[in-house]
Amino acid sequence: MGKVKGKHRLDIYYKLAKEHGYRSRASWKLVQLDDNFRFLKSAHAVLDLCAAPGGWMQVAVQHTPIDSLVLGLDLVPIAPIRGAIALQQDITKSVCKSKVKRVMEEHRVMAFDVVLHDGSPNVGGAWAQEKMSQNTLVIDSVKLATQFLAPKGTFVTKVFRSQDYSSVLYCLKQLFEEVKVWKPHASRPESAETYVLGLRYNAPAKIDPRLLDFKHLFQGSIEPQKKMIYQNFSWIWII
């Protein structure tokens, strides 16, 4: 972790991360999510999207069975972590899929039991714009999850609460048997972030592409009435 100033120096999770050799205080969010929902213990393959500097990857290596595949992707390089593989990839680009597939083939892994996403855009600028970019990144991560997640698998994502938050939940509810929202103690109370878990992936044979198209999902292009019908008859939506 880099040089930290002000209130962060006093932060308990910052101190704990240093003591435990974790690269980020964010590591504790995954520790607490896993303590509560227990998805890592039986995971033989974990895909961590937007993983730098690698705090979640360290936790994933520690909490999964020995020899599990832990693969982390980020725009920026991730320094090596024993027991994990890191690739410098933009998760919004289609080339990233073929890179993930290659690692899966090399490790004879058919699917990931857990897909994690803790991504935040590096755009800066207005907060409203940042929230929208983060929510868009969430939909990109859901797209990858639908490609690589095993049936009944678990998806965990950070979500910045915004006007599109309910659309994100709606999207996940079409794909998972259960959707849980939980803010770990390590997530600062003043932060707009929360964590959403998709439990037991439905693995539908076909997904309507509009469900994973953020322009469609976020711009209110699904009229509320239609949305209600889709919610009640999800088989119409996922065919």
Ligand SMILES: C[S@@+](CC[C@H](N)C(=O)[O-])C[C@H]1O[C@@H](n2cnc3c(N)ncnc32)[C@H](O)[C@@H]1O
């Ligand atoms: C909060 S950090 C993740 C922290 C990480 N979970 C940990 O514990 O170390 C958010 C990351 O999202 C990454 N990111 C943002 N947009 C991305 C994209 N399109 N593709 C890949 N990574 C991205 C950033 O580079 C940044 O490293």
